[in-house]
Amino acid sequence: MSQTTYNRALEIMGDVCIGCSHCMKVCPTEALRVSQGKAKIHVDWCIDCGECYRICPNRAIRVMDDDFKQIFNYKHRVLLVPSVFFAQFDDSIPRDKIYNIIGELGFTEVCAVEQSVDTLIDEVNEYIKRAPLPVISSFCPAVIRLIQVRFPSLVDHIMSLLPPIEITAQYYKRKFAKEGIKEGEFGIFYLTPCIAKIASVKSPVGGYTSPIHGVINMDFFYNKVYLAHKQKIPITRQIKINGELSSKGVLYPTTGGESMHIKGKTLAIDGMDNVIDFLEILENEEIEGFDFLELRACDESCAGGILSHRNRFLTAESMKKYASIIPDTHKLISDYKKYCSAVVHMDKIEPRSMVKYDRDIDAAIKKMEGARELRRLFPGIDCGACGAPSCEALAEDIVKGQAEISSCIFLRTLYEKRGEISLEEAVKIMENIWGKSRFDKKI
Amino acid sequence: MLLEYKVEGGDFTQAGYASSQIKKTLKQLNVDPAVIKRVVIALYEAEVNIVAHAYRGVIYAQVEGSGIKLRLEDEGPGIPDIERAMTPGFSTASQQVREMGFGAGMGLPNISDNADSFKIESSVGKGTTLYIEIKFR
Numbered sequence: 001m002s003q004t005t006y007n008r009a010l011e012i013m014g015d016v017c018i019g020c021s022h023c024m025k026v027c028p029t030e031a032l033r034v035s036q037g038k039a040k041i042h043v044d045w046c047i048d049c050g051e052c053y054r055i056c057p058n059r060a061i062r063v064m065d066d067d068f069k070q071i072f073n074y075k076h077r078v079l080l081v082p083s084v085f086f087a088q089f090d091d092s093i094p095r096d097k098i099y100n101i102i103g104e105l106g107f108t109e110v111c112a113v114e115q116s117v118d119t120l121i122d123e124v125n126e127y128i129k130r131a132p133l134p135v136i137s138s139f140c141p142a143v144i145r146l147i148q149v150r151f152p153s154l155v156d157h158i159m160s161l162l163p164p165i166e167i168t169a170q171y172y173k174r175k176f177a178k179e180g181i182k183e184g185e186f187g188i189f190y191l192t193p194c195i196a197k198i199a200s201v202k203s204p205v206g207g208y209t210s211p212i213h214g215v216i217n218m219d220f221f222y223n224k225v226y227l228a229h230k231q232k233i234p235i236t237r238q239i240k241i242n243g244e245l246s247s248k249g250v251l252y253p254t255t256g257g258e259s260m261h262i263k264g265k266t267l268a269i270d271g272m273d274n275v276i277d278f279l280e281i282l283e284n285e286e287i288e289g290f291d292f293l294e295l296r297a298c299d300e301s302c303a304g305g306i307l308s309h310r311n312r313f314l315t316a317e318s319m320k321k322y323a324s325i326i327p328d329t330h331k332l333i334s335d336y337k338k339y340c341s342a343v344v345h346m347d348k349i350e351p352r353s354m355v356k357y358d359r360d361i362d363a364a365i366k367k368m369e370g371a372r373e374l375r376r377l378f379p380g381i382d383c384g385a386c387g388a389p390s391c392e393a394l395a396e397d398i399v400k401g402q403a404e405i406s407s408c409i410f411l412r413t414l415y416e417k418r419g420e421i422s423l424e425e426a427v428k429i430m431e432n433i434w435g436k437s438r439f440d441k442k443i
Numbered sequence: 444m445l446l447e448y449k450v451e452g453g454d455f456t457q458a459g460y461a462s463s464q465i466k467k468t469l470k471q472l473n474v475d476p477a478v479i480k481r482v483v484i485a486l487y488e489a490e491v492n493i494v495a496h497a498y499r500g501v502i503y504a505q506v507e508g509s510g511i512k513l514r515l516e517d518e519g520p521g522i523p524d525i526e527r528a529m530t531p532g533f534s535t536a537s538q539q540v541r542e543m544g545f546g547a548g549m550g551l552p553n554i555s556d557n558a559d560s561f562k563i564e565s566s567v568g569k570g571t572t573l574y575i576e577i578k579f580r
Contacts, residue, residue: 153476284462285484356471361579362508364472369444 009048009064009198012039016060019435023052023061024389028272029149029354033397034387037435045354047145049297050195050306051272063195063307064202066214068221071106074187074213078109078172080165083250084193084302087318088222088310093229095243101228103239111242113190114249116167118329119336121248121261123161123344124292128264134282134290135159137258141200142297143275144349148205151279152351157293160206160346164252165190165197170343171336173211187213191221193253193305196297206346219307244330247323253302254316256294264291271299356396371395378408385409387433407433446504450493452519458494461502462487468506474579481557482511482577488550489573493517497570510559510578521567529555529563 019037031045032052039052039060053061071077079102086095102110128135138144138159147154162170169188176186190212192198198215251257259266267290269278275295281287298304303319304312357364357371371392378391386407388394397403406412406421406429415421421429431438446468448461462483469479486502493500497519505512522528531552555561558575565571 150470152470153480280463281459283483284459284466284487285480286459286487351476353473355473359473361472361474365444365506365508368468368472372444 008041008043008046009195009202010041010046010050010053011062011064012041013060013062014038016058018058018060019438020057021384021387022055022057024384024387026051026055027389028146028276030389030393032389034384035433037433037438044352045149047142047149048196048199049142049146049272053195054306063198063217065192065198065217065220068106068216068224070214071187071189074185076109076176076181076186077107078111078186078188079107079216080111080113080168080172080188080190080212082113082165082191082193082218082253082302083245083319083322084253084305084308084315085191085218085222086322087303087315088218088308089226091318091321097229098225099239099241099243100235101225101233103237104228104233104235105224107189107239109240109242111168111172112245112249113165113168114252115242115244115330115332116164116171116336116340117249117252118246118333119340120161120164120167120344122337123341124159125261125263127159127161128262128291131159132156134287134293136293136295138346138349139163139252139258139294140196140296140301141194142196142272143295144205145196145199145352146272146275146297147279148349148352149354150276151283152353153283154279155349155351158349160348161344162208162346163200164249165201165212166204166208166210167336167340167344169211174339189214189216191216191218193218193302193308194298195306204346205349208346217307218305219309222309242332244332245326246330246333247326247328249330250319250323250326254319255296255301255303257301259292259294262292262294265289266292266294268294268296270296270301270304272297357400367396367399370399374398374405377405377411379410381410383409385433404429444506446506448502448504450490450500450502450517452494452496452498452500452517455494458491459487461490461504465502465504465511468504469511472506478577478579482513485554485557485561485575485577486513488554489513489515489575492550493519496520500570508579510576510580513573513575513577515573515575516570517572518570521569521571522563522565523567525563525565 017038019034021034023039024032024034029045029047031042033040099110136157138161144158147158172188188211192215201210201212201215204210255270256268259268269275300312300316303316308315357367374395375391380391382390386394388397394403398405406415412426416426465486466479466483497517500515500517503514527533529551559578560576562574
């Protein structure tokens with residue numbers, strides 16, 4: 001497994017992983033394998049979508065979020081809260097109460113992530129007038145990474161405008177500077193419902209450096225806030241609440257919340273499989289006439305975010321309900337408008353090639369031909385007993401020298417029957433993949 | 444490496460399968476995305492022509508380090524006047540059909556524009572063979 005230059009947001013904890021292979025089956029880039037009884041990530045292929053984290057029954061995948069205590073390294077500590085966070089709670093808990101708890105837990109100021117959305121919508125409508133169509137939204141970082149790795153020919157369609165979180169963070173950076181607060185005295189923190197956002201803040205695309213100082217895991221923070229609420233902790237600290245947010249902002253992270261504001265022919269698609277299906281036909285040039293595509297990796301978009309614990313439909317419903325009772329504009333829009341166009345642009349996004357066989361094309365063709373031959377031998381069941389997600393993936397691994405034909409449990413049994421390998425050897429191969437002593441259980 | 448795909452005339456729901464598979468192969472070989480795009484445009488157009496106009500056909504793709512050679516052989520009515528069929532905008536479809544958004548021609552000029560070399564052989568009443576070559580570098 002090679003090293004990568006990308007900051008990763010996920011890590012498999014070897015001591016917790018039981019090698020059950022659930023993650024291997026859901027990875028959209030086939031970046032996972034099982035060997036020695038543990039799941040392993042091919043880091044260059046990982047897009048930090050978090051599907052493995054979502055499915056892991058053993059909670060063996062760790063999110064590389066930042067240590068919460070680091071917020072206290074700064075005198076002024078603003079938490080940028082996504083609208084999906086409030087929708088994690090029962091509607092009976094008032095927002096003010098949640099704000100107060102956030103203050104008590106250590107933040108000095110709180111602001112909505114989607115405060116910049118109203119201004120961004122205007123920028124997007126300007127942008128699509130002079131960009132290659134269809135424009136693909138830059139909102140979902142897992143989709144950006146998916147396109148970079150699996151659909152490199154489409155990178156030019158990714159909108160080179162920053163997502164709302166970065167614009168709001170830029171606004172805060174400037175706001176602190178205007179208030180005379182020095183660099184080092186203020187910390188901008190982002191509460192994330194999304195694993196890919198962690199990676200995107202640490203390793204942004206498009207030649208950009210994020211002003212965000214730390215990323216807080218929403219699943220972790222929800223527990224902290226809810227516990228404080230349940231224990232009725234006394235509120236001793238004041239928190240500054242920047243609650244300016246429009247209904248557009250609240251709905252932006254939900255499916256259709258972005259595309260509904262964009263002029264022209266648009267489409268909103270959520271769910272990793274749906275997005276991949278659509279990108280395949282888009283890449284085939286089978287789709288014509290679309291101006292803007294809102295593509296989100298998670299089913300129900302951020303309401304179904306990896307770190308959003310509540311049922312995604314209930315979360316989305318709560319967001320819609322809240323949006324219906326607040327105005328569709330807010331007081332800071334003109335303030336954002338004034339300087340937004342200066343910071344909103346990023347550079348072109350580069351593709352990240354996923355070397356399947358070999359960098360050299362002649363060698364790659366040779367290996368691919370070998371893999372095609374091998375696939376004829378395999379049963380095509382995609383059972384995963386070899387430690388690879390599919391027969392095709394095993395064939396690829398073999399021609400790259402990373403697996404053996406005898407990794408296939410069906411062929412191994414045939415080899416045993418023919419006397420070509422001994423029972424002991426067959427068991428050893430199994431243990432090499434699924435772990436030694438794994439099957440030494442007392443019945 | 445030789446790849447081979449059968450194409451059935453009139454089966455629009457499966458049209459594009461060969462193009463998709465060949466695209467997938469070229470992507471796995473890390474061929475320049477801009478080149479893949481040209482291959483897909485030319486091939487998809489040619490594949491749909493077999494589905495729309497011929498009875499059946501076979502697509503052969505010879506993939507080498509230097510490029511891809513495509514041969515699309517169909518059994519079909521053939522093209523009586525290749526030169527006219529190659530004229531941009533030429534179509535045998537009636538004005539009425541064209542107003543409905545169909546019958547925009549066979550897209551042969553589009554195939555030609557995306558290919559490094561392009562040749563048609565056709566015999567009326569028997570079928571048509573297209574030779575498309577696109578270089579990788």
